[in-house]
Amino acid sequence: MLSSKNSFPCGRADALHDFAFDELPANERQEMEQHIRACGDCALEFDRLRITTSALRILPDREIPQRIAFVSDEVFQPSIWARFWNSGAQLGFASACVLAVALLVSAWRMSVVYHPSPAQPVAHVAASMSPEQIQASIARAVAQTRAEDAKVIQTAVAGVEKRLDAQYRGQMVALQENFDVMRKTALNYEARLGANEFPGAGQ
Amino acid sequence: MIFRAVEDTDLISRVCRGDVEAYNLLVSRWEKRVFNYILRLTANQEDALDLSQDVFLKAYQNIRKLDDPARFGPWLYRIAHNEAYSLFRKRRPETVLEDLDADRNPAPGFSVDLSLAVAAALDRLNPEQREAVVLKVYEGFKFDEMAEILGCPVSTVKSRLYTALDLLKRDLAPVDSKRSHRGPAC
Numbered sequence: 001m002l003s004s005k006n007s008f009p010c011g012r013a014d015a016l017h018d019f020a021f022d023e024l025p026a027n028e029r030q031e032m033e034q035h036i037r038a039c040g041d042c043a044l045e046f047d048r049l050r051i052t053t054s055a056l057r058i059l060p061d062r063e064i065p066q067r068i069a070f071v072s073d074e075v076f077q078p079s080i081w082a083r084f085w086n087s088g089a090q091l092g093f094a095s096a097c098v099l100a101v102a103l104l105v106s107a108w109r110m111s112v113v114y115h116p117s118p119a120q121p122v123a124h125v126a127a128s129m130s131p132e133q134i135q136a137s138i139a140r141a142v143a144q145t146r147a148e149d150a151k152v153i154q155t156a157v158a159g160v161e162k163r164l165d166a167q168y169r170g171q172m173v174a175l176q177e178n179f180d181v182m183r184k185t186a187l188n189y190e191a192r193l194g195a196n197e198f199p200g201a202g203q
Numbered sequence: 204m205i206f207r208a209v210e211d212t213d214l215i216s217r218v219c220r221g222d223v224e225a226y227n228l229l230v231s232r233w234e235k236r237v238f239n240y241i242l243r244l245t246a247n248q249e250d251a252l253d254l255s256q257d258v259f260l261k262a263y264q265n266i267r268k269l270d271d272p273a274r275f276g277p278w279l280y281r282i283a284h285n286e287a288y289s290l291f292r293k294r295r296p297e298t299v300l301e302d303l304d305a306d307r308n309p310a311p312g313f314s315v316d317l318s319l320a321v322a323a324a325l326d327r328l329n330p331e332q333r334e335a336v337v338l339k340v341y342e343g344f345k346f347d348e349m350a351e352i353l354g355c356p357v358s359t360v361k362s363r364l365y366t367a368l369d370l371l372k373r374d375l376a377p378v379d380s381k382r383s384h385r386g387p388a389c
Contacts (some may be wrong), residue, residue, distance in 0.1 A: 017365055021339060023346055052372045055321055056340050064238040065252060068230050068259050072223045 008041055016042050020049045212272040219267055226266075230259050233276075236342065237283050243337045244287045244330070254290060258283045277348040280338070284352050291330070324374035332367035339364055 008016075012035065018024045019032045036042050129137070211232070217225035237258055242251035261282050269278055325333055331353075338344045338352060349360045 014361070017361070017368075021346075048372050048376075049368065052368055052375055053340050055317065055375050056325070056336065056371065058318060059321055059325075059341075061235060061239045061341075062242060062248075064235050064255070065248065068234045068256055069227050070223055070230070070259075070263065 008045070010035070010039050010042060012039075012042060013045070016045055017049070020046060020053075211275050215266060215269065215272040215275060218263070226263055229275075233279060234259070237279065240280065240337060240342060241283055241287055243325070243341065244334060245290065246326070250290060254283070254286045258286050261286070274348075274351070277344065277351045280342070280344070280348075280352040281354070284334070284354075320375060324371050327374065328367050328370060332363050332370070335360060335363040336367045336371070 012032075015024060015028065015032055016036070019029065019036075024032055036046055209228075211229060214225045214229045218229065234255060238251055238255045241254045241258070242248060245251055245254070258279065262279055265282075269275065325336065328336065334353065335349065338349045344352065346357045346360055349364075350357045353360060
Protein backbone atom coordinates (compact mmCIF):
# COMPACT_ATOMS: atom_id res chain seq x y z
CA MET A 1 0.00 0.00 0.00
CA LEU A 2 2.65 2.46 1.04
CA SER A 3 6.11 2.89 -0.25
CA SER A 4 7.22 3.44 3.31
CA LYS A 5 5.35 0.37 4.45
CA ASN A 6 8.15 -1.92 3.37
CA SER A 7 10.60 0.11 5.37
CA PHE A 8 8.77 -0.82 8.58
CA PRO A 9 10.62 -3.74 10.10
CA CYS A 10 7.83 -4.22 12.63
CA GLY A 11 5.24 -4.51 9.83
CA ARG A 12 2.68 -2.42 11.71
CA ALA A 13 2.35 0.44 9.25
CA ASP A 14 -1.40 -0.04 8.73
CA ALA A 15 -2.14 -0.17 12.43
CA LEU A 16 0.02 2.92 12.95
CA HIS A 17 -1.93 4.86 10.34
CA ASP A 18 -5.23 3.72 11.81
CA PHE A 19 -3.97 4.86 15.20
CA ALA A 20 -2.91 8.23 13.80
CA PHE A 21 -6.42 8.79 12.46
CA ASP A 22 -8.15 7.53 15.58
CA GLU A 23 -9.58 4.52 13.78
CA LEU A 24 -7.93 1.84 15.85
CA PRO A 25 -10.22 -0.16 18.15
CA ALA A 26 -10.01 0.92 21.77
CA ASN A 27 -8.46 -2.35 22.92
CA GLU A 28 -5.54 -1.92 20.47
CA ARG A 29 -4.87 1.74 21.15
CA GLN A 30 -2.93 1.26 24.36
CA GLU A 31 -0.86 -1.47 22.82
CA MET A 32 -0.01 0.77 19.87
CA GLU A 33 0.95 3.64 22.17
CA GLN A 34 3.42 1.36 23.93
CA HIS A 35 4.70 0.12 20.58
CA ILE A 36 5.32 3.66 19.33
CA ARG A 37 7.34 4.41 22.46
CA ALA A 38 9.45 1.33 21.83
CA CYS A 39 9.73 1.36 18.00
CA GLY A 40 11.85 4.15 16.55
CA ASP A 41 10.55 3.70 12.97
CA CYS A 42 6.94 3.90 14.06
CA ALA A 43 7.64 6.90 16.29
CA LEU A 44 9.29 8.70 13.39
CA GLU A 45 6.46 7.84 11.01
CA PHE A 46 3.87 8.92 13.56
CA ASP A 47 5.60 12.29 13.98
CA ARG A 48 5.74 12.76 10.20
CA LEU A 49 2.06 12.00 9.89
CA ARG A 50 1.21 14.49 12.62
CA ILE A 51 3.34 17.18 11.01
CA THR A 52 1.83 16.50 7.58
CA THR A 53 -1.77 16.59 8.76
CA SER A 54 -1.03 19.71 10.82
CA ALA A 55 0.45 21.35 7.75
CA LEU A 56 -2.61 20.38 5.71
CA ARG A 57 -4.94 21.87 8.28
CA ILE A 58 -3.44 25.32 7.97
CA LEU A 59 -5.56 25.76 4.87
CA PRO A 60 -8.67 27.25 6.42
CA ASP A 61 -12.28 26.66 5.47
CA ARG A 62 -13.63 29.40 3.24
CA GLU A 63 -16.86 31.16 3.99
CA ILE A 64 -19.61 30.39 1.54
CA PRO A 65 -20.05 33.53 -0.59
CA GLN A 66 -23.81 33.18 -0.78
CA ARG A 67 -26.03 31.47 1.74
CA ILE A 68 -28.22 28.69 0.43
CA ALA A 69 -31.88 28.78 1.38
CA PHE A 70 -35.08 27.35 0.01
CA VAL A 71 -38.56 28.78 -0.08
CA SER A 72 -41.74 26.83 0.04
CA ASP A 73 -42.81 26.02 -3.46
CA GLU A 74 -45.66 23.84 -4.59
CA VAL A 75 -43.37 22.13 -7.07
CA PHE A 76 -41.26 20.73 -4.29
CA GLN A 77 -43.94 20.30 -1.68
CA PRO A 78 -45.27 16.80 -1.42
CA SER A 79 -48.90 16.52 -2.40
CA ILE A 80 -51.57 16.10 0.24
CA TRP A 81 -52.01 12.51 -0.83
CA ALA A 82 -48.24 11.90 -0.65
CA ARG A 83 -48.08 13.42 2.82
CA PHE A 84 -51.06 11.33 3.91
CA TRP A 85 -49.59 8.20 2.35
CA ASN A 86 -46.27 8.81 4.04
CA SER A 87 -47.89 9.24 7.39
CA GLY A 88 -48.05 5.82 9.00
CA ALA A 89 -50.20 6.95 11.89
CA GLN A 90 -52.80 8.54 9.65
CA LEU A 91 -52.83 5.58 7.33
CA GLY A 92 -53.30 3.24 10.25
CA PHE A 93 -56.15 5.35 11.56
CA ALA A 94 -57.78 5.38 8.12
CA SER A 95 -57.45 1.60 7.88
CA ALA A 96 -59.06 1.21 11.28
CA CYS A 97 -61.92 3.50 10.20
CA VAL A 98 -62.50 1.49 7.03
CA LEU A 99 -62.48 -1.73 9.00
CA ALA A 100 -64.93 -0.34 11.52
CA VAL A 101 -67.30 0.85 8.79
CA ALA A 102 -67.07 -2.54 7.06
CA LEU A 103 -67.95 -4.30 10.31
CA LEU A 104 -70.90 -1.98 10.94
CA VAL A 105 -72.28 -2.45 7.43
CA SER A 106 -71.83 -6.19 7.66
CA ALA A 107 -73.60 -6.33 11.00
CA TRP A 108 -76.49 -4.18 9.71
CA ARG A 109 -76.93 -6.36 6.64
CA MET A 110 -77.00 -9.50 8.73
CA SER A 111 -79.69 -8.01 10.97
CA VAL A 112 -81.82 -7.18 7.91
CA VAL A 113 -81.52 -10.58 6.24
CA TYR A 114 -81.67 -12.84 9.24
CA HIS A 115 -84.92 -12.77 11.24
CA PRO A 116 -84.88 -15.70 13.52
CA SER A 117 -88.42 -16.82 14.49
CA PRO A 118 -89.12 -16.87 18.13
CA ALA A 119 -88.22 -20.14 19.69
CA GLN A 120 -91.10 -22.54 20.07
CA PRO A 121 -91.67 -23.78 23.55
CA VAL A 122 -91.20 -27.33 22.37
CA ALA A 123 -90.27 -28.71 25.69
CA HIS A 124 -93.28 -27.08 27.33
CA VAL A 125 -95.70 -28.44 24.70
CA ALA A 126 -94.05 -31.83 24.75
CA ALA A 127 -94.33 -31.99 28.49
CA SER A 128 -98.07 -31.33 28.40
CA MET A 129 -98.84 -34.16 25.87
CA SER A 130 -98.68 -37.93 26.15
CA PRO A 131 -96.68 -39.94 23.59
CA GLU A 132 -99.86 -41.24 22.00
CA GLN A 133 -101.17 -37.74 21.60
CA ILE A 134 -97.88 -36.68 20.10
CA GLN A 135 -97.97 -39.61 17.67
CA ALA A 136 -101.55 -38.76 16.78
CA SER A 137 -100.65 -35.14 16.25
CA ILE A 138 -97.74 -36.10 14.07
CA ALA A 139 -99.95 -38.48 12.07
CA ARG A 140 -102.54 -35.77 11.66
CA ALA A 141 -99.94 -33.26 10.61
CA VAL A 142 -98.44 -35.73 8.16
CA ALA A 143 -101.87 -36.59 6.74
CA GLN A 144 -102.75 -32.94 6.46
CA THR A 145 -99.48 -32.19 4.71
CA ARG A 146 -100.00 -35.11 2.34
CA ALA A 147 -103.52 -34.01 1.60
CA GLU A 148 -102.33 -30.50 0.88
CA ASP A 149 -99.56 -31.86 -1.33
CA ALA A 150 -102.00 -34.11 -3.19
CA LYS A 151 -104.31 -31.19 -3.70
CA VAL A 152 -101.50 -29.06 -5.01
CA ILE A 153 -100.35 -31.83 -7.33
CA GLN A 154 -103.92 -32.47 -8.50
CA THR A 155 -104.41 -28.80 -9.26
CA ALA A 156 -101.12 -28.66 -11.10
CA VAL A 157 -101.91 -31.79 -13.14
CA ALA A 158 -105.36 -30.45 -13.98
CA GLY A 159 -103.84 -27.19 -15.09
CA VAL A 160 -101.29 -28.94 -17.25
CA GLU A 161 -103.96 -31.20 -18.80
CA LYS A 162 -106.16 -28.23 -19.50
CA ARG A 163 -103.31 -26.37 -21.09
CA LEU A 164 -102.31 -29.37 -23.22
CA ASP A 165 -105.92 -29.93 -24.28
CA ALA A 166 -106.26 -26.32 -25.36
CA GLN A 167 -103.00 -26.58 -27.20
CA TYR A 168 -104.16 -29.80 -28.93
CA ARG A 169 -107.46 -28.26 -29.94
CA GLY A 170 -105.70 -25.24 -31.34
CA GLN A 171 -103.39 -27.42 -33.38
CA MET A 172 -106.32 -29.47 -34.71
CA VAL A 173 -108.18 -26.34 -35.78
CA ALA A 174 -105.07 -25.05 -37.56
CA LEU A 175 -104.62 -28.40 -39.25
CA GLN A 176 -108.23 -28.46 -40.38
CA GLU A 177 -107.88 -24.96 -41.80
CA ASN A 178 -104.75 -25.95 -43.69
CA PHE A 179 -106.47 -29.04 -45.03
CA ASP A 180 -109.45 -26.95 -46.24
CA VAL A 181 -107.14 -24.55 -48.03
CA MET A 182 -105.34 -27.41 -49.73
CA ARG A 183 -108.61 -29.04 -50.80
CA LYS A 184 -109.91 -25.78 -52.25
CA THR A 185 -106.67 -25.29 -54.14
CA ALA A 186 -106.83 -28.79 -55.58
CA LEU A 187 -110.45 -28.34 -56.67
CA ASN A 188 -109.64 -25.05 -58.28
CA TYR A 189 -106.73 -26.59 -60.12
CA GLU A 190 -108.86 -29.49 -61.41
CA ALA A 191 -111.52 -27.05 -62.63
CA ARG A 192 -109.00 -25.03 -64.53
CA LEU A 193 -107.48 -28.16 -66.00
CA GLY A 194 -110.90 -29.26 -67.17
CA ALA A 195 -111.45 -25.89 -68.82
CA ASN A 196 -108.15 -26.42 -70.70
CA GLU A 197 -106.62 -23.27 -69.27
CA PHE A 198 -103.16 -24.90 -69.51
CA PRO A 199 -102.64 -25.52 -73.30
CA GLY A 200 -99.08 -26.81 -72.96
CA ALA A 201 -99.94 -29.23 -70.21
CA GLY A 202 -101.19 -31.98 -72.55
CA GLN A 203 -98.13 -32.06 -74.82
CA MET B 204 -38.84 21.03 31.30
CA ILE B 205 -35.97 19.30 29.55
CA PHE B 206 -34.09 21.04 26.78
CA ARG B 207 -32.17 19.16 24.19
CA ALA B 208 -30.45 20.15 20.99
CA VAL B 209 -32.37 19.67 17.81
CA GLU B 210 -30.58 16.86 16.06
CA ASP B 211 -30.24 16.48 12.32
CA THR B 212 -32.51 13.45 12.57
CA ASP B 213 -35.27 15.62 14.08
CA LEU B 214 -34.90 18.10 11.26
CA ILE B 215 -34.93 15.34 8.67
CA SER B 216 -38.17 13.90 9.98
CA ARG B 217 -39.70 17.39 9.84
CA VAL B 218 -38.41 17.87 6.30
CA CYS B 219 -40.04 14.58 5.31
CA ARG B 220 -43.33 16.05 6.50
CA GLY B 221 -42.80 19.03 4.17
CA ASP B 222 -41.24 21.54 6.57
CA VAL B 223 -39.05 23.74 4.38
CA GLU B 224 -37.81 25.84 7.28
CA ALA B 225 -36.45 22.72 8.95
CA TYR B 226 -34.57 22.02 5.76
CA ASN B 227 -33.15 25.55 5.71
CA LEU B 228 -31.85 24.95 9.21
CA LEU B 229 -30.31 21.69 8.08
CA VAL B 230 -28.73 23.45 5.10
CA SER B 231 -27.27 26.14 7.34
CA ARG B 232 -25.56 23.43 9.39
CA TRP B 233 -23.96 21.74 6.41
CA GLU B 234 -23.55 24.33 3.65
CA LYS B 235 -20.10 25.55 4.66
CA ARG B 236 -18.68 22.06 4.94
CA VAL B 237 -20.18 20.93 1.65
CA PHE B 238 -19.03 24.11 -0.08
CA ASN B 239 -15.45 23.68 1.15
CA TYR B 240 -15.44 20.02 0.24
CA ILE B 241 -16.49 20.78 -3.31
CA LEU B 242 -14.16 23.78 -3.46
CA ARG B 243 -11.22 21.54 -2.57
CA LEU B 244 -12.24 19.12 -5.31
CA THR B 245 -12.98 21.63 -8.04
CA ALA B 246 -10.70 24.51 -6.98
CA ASN B 247 -13.27 26.90 -8.37
CA GLN B 248 -15.45 29.04 -6.14
CA GLU B 249 -18.29 29.55 -8.61
CA ASP B 250 -18.45 25.89 -9.44
CA ALA B 251 -18.37 25.03 -5.76
CA LEU B 252 -21.27 27.37 -5.02
CA ASP B 253 -23.35 26.16 -7.97
CA LEU B 254 -22.69 22.54 -7.12
CA SER B 255 -23.48 23.13 -3.45
CA GLN B 256 -26.87 24.51 -4.40
CA ASP B 257 -27.48 21.54 -6.67
CA VAL B 258 -26.43 19.18 -3.91
CA PHE B 259 -28.89 20.61 -1.41
CA LEU B 260 -31.66 20.69 -3.99
CA LYS B 261 -31.10 17.05 -4.84
CA ALA B 262 -30.86 16.16 -1.20
CA TYR B 263 -34.24 17.81 -0.57
CA GLN B 264 -35.84 16.03 -3.48
CA ASN B 265 -34.52 12.66 -2.37
CA ILE B 266 -34.49 12.98 1.39
CA ARG B 267 -37.36 10.50 1.74
CA LYS B 268 -35.11 7.87 0.19
CA LEU B 269 -32.62 8.29 3.03
CA ASP B 270 -32.92 5.01 4.92
CA ASP B 271 -30.99 5.99 8.03
CA PRO B 272 -31.24 9.67 9.03
CA ALA B 273 -28.20 9.19 11.28
CA ARG B 274 -26.14 8.73 8.09
CA PHE B 275 -27.25 12.05 6.60
CA GLY B 276 -23.67 13.38 6.42
CA PRO B 277 -22.16 10.60 4.31
CA TRP B 278 -25.34 10.51 2.21
CA LEU B 279 -25.08 14.26 1.54
CA TYR B 280 -21.39 14.01 0.71
CA ARG B 281 -22.14 11.14 -1.62
CA ILE B 282 -24.45 13.44 -3.56
CA ALA B 283 -21.75 16.14 -3.52
CA HIS B 284 -19.16 13.64 -4.77
CA ASN B 285 -21.45 12.58 -7.61
CA GLU B 286 -22.18 16.17 -8.56
CA ALA B 287 -18.51 17.08 -8.60
CA TYR B 288 -17.60 14.08 -10.73
CA SER B 289 -20.48 14.83 -13.11
CA LEU B 290 -18.91 18.23 -13.59
CA PHE B 291 -15.49 16.67 -14.13
CA ARG B 292 -16.91 14.39 -16.78
CA LYS B 293 -18.58 17.29 -18.57
CA ARG B 294 -15.34 19.22 -18.74
CA ARG B 295 -11.97 18.29 -20.03
CA PRO B 296 -9.62 17.07 -17.31
CA GLU B 297 -7.17 19.92 -17.82
CA THR B 298 -9.81 22.56 -17.11
CA VAL B 299 -10.70 21.16 -13.72
CA LEU B 300 -7.87 22.78 -11.88
CA GLU B 301 -7.20 25.77 -14.11
CA ASP B 302 -8.27 28.37 -11.52
CA LEU B 303 -6.50 26.68 -8.71
CA ASP B 304 -4.02 29.37 -7.81
CA ALA B 305 -6.53 32.15 -8.17
CA ASP B 306 -8.94 30.63 -5.69
CA ARG B 307 -6.52 29.34 -3.09
CA ASN B 308 -5.45 32.30 -1.05
CA PRO B 309 -2.86 31.81 1.65
CA ALA B 310 -4.21 31.22 5.11
CA PRO B 311 -4.08 34.26 7.34
CA GLY B 312 -1.69 33.86 10.23
CA PHE B 313 0.59 31.41 8.44
CA SER B 314 3.51 31.96 6.15
CA VAL B 315 2.60 32.48 2.54
CA ASP B 316 5.12 29.94 1.32
CA LEU B 317 3.76 27.21 3.61
CA SER B 318 0.15 27.81 2.57
CA LEU B 319 1.08 27.83 -1.07
CA ALA B 320 3.25 24.77 -0.63
CA VAL B 321 0.40 22.89 1.02
CA ALA B 322 -2.00 23.94 -1.70
CA ALA B 323 0.47 22.98 -4.40
CA ALA B 324 1.19 19.64 -2.75
CA LEU B 325 -2.53 18.88 -2.63
CA ASP B 326 -2.87 19.83 -6.26
CA ARG B 327 -0.15 17.42 -7.26
CA LEU B 328 -2.24 14.53 -5.98
CA ASN B 329 -4.59 12.83 -8.37
CA PRO B 330 -8.29 13.65 -7.79
CA GLU B 331 -9.01 10.39 -5.96
CA GLN B 332 -6.10 10.81 -3.58
CA ARG B 333 -6.98 14.45 -2.99
CA GLU B 334 -10.57 13.58 -2.23
CA ALA B 335 -9.47 10.94 0.26
CA VAL B 336 -7.28 13.49 2.04
CA VAL B 337 -10.06 16.07 2.04
CA LEU B 338 -12.62 13.66 3.48
CA LYS B 339 -10.27 12.41 6.18
CA VAL B 340 -8.17 15.39 7.17
CA TYR B 341 -10.55 18.27 6.52
CA GLU B 342 -13.97 16.68 6.93
CA GLY B 343 -13.05 14.12 9.57
CA PHE B 344 -15.03 11.17 8.22
CA LYS B 345 -14.43 7.63 9.37
CA PHE B 346 -13.16 5.10 6.86
CA ASP B 347 -16.53 3.36 6.53
CA GLU B 348 -18.21 6.71 5.88
CA MET B 349 -15.59 7.57 3.29
CA ALA B 350 -16.20 4.22 1.62
CA GLU B 351 -19.91 5.04 1.48
CA ILE B 352 -19.26 8.48 0.02
CA LEU B 353 -16.74 7.29 -2.55
CA GLY B 354 -18.57 4.08 -3.35
CA CYS B 355 -15.55 1.84 -2.91
CA PRO B 356 -14.20 -0.59 -0.30
CA VAL B 357 -12.52 0.61 2.88
CA SER B 358 -9.26 -0.98 1.74
CA THR B 359 -9.31 1.20 -1.39
CA VAL B 360 -10.01 4.28 0.70
CA LYS B 361 -7.06 3.52 2.97
CA SER B 362 -4.81 2.84 0.01
CA ARG B 363 -5.65 6.17 -1.60
CA LEU B 364 -5.26 8.08 1.67
CA TYR B 365 -1.97 6.55 2.75
CA THR B 366 -0.45 6.86 -0.70
CA ALA B 367 -1.52 10.49 -0.75
CA LEU B 368 -0.04 11.11 2.69
CA ASP B 369 3.20 9.50 1.64
CA LEU B 370 3.43 11.91 -1.28
CA LEU B 371 2.45 14.87 0.87
CA LYS B 372 5.05 13.99 3.49
CA ARG B 373 7.75 14.15 0.87
CA ASP B 374 6.42 17.35 -0.67
CA LEU B 375 5.96 19.18 2.59
CA ALA B 376 9.07 18.01 4.41
CA PRO B 377 11.41 20.67 2.96
CA VAL B 378 8.92 23.39 3.85
CA ASP B 379 8.69 22.18 7.41
CA SER B 380 12.43 21.99 7.70
CA LYS B 381 12.79 25.47 6.16
CA ARG B 382 10.13 26.73 8.53
CA SER B 383 11.88 25.23 11.50
CA HIS B 384 15.14 26.87 10.44
CA ARG B 385 13.43 30.22 10.00
CA GLY B 386 11.40 30.00 13.16
CA PRO B 387 7.74 30.92 13.46
CA ALA B 388 6.52 32.68 10.37
CA CYS B 389 3.84 34.83 11.91
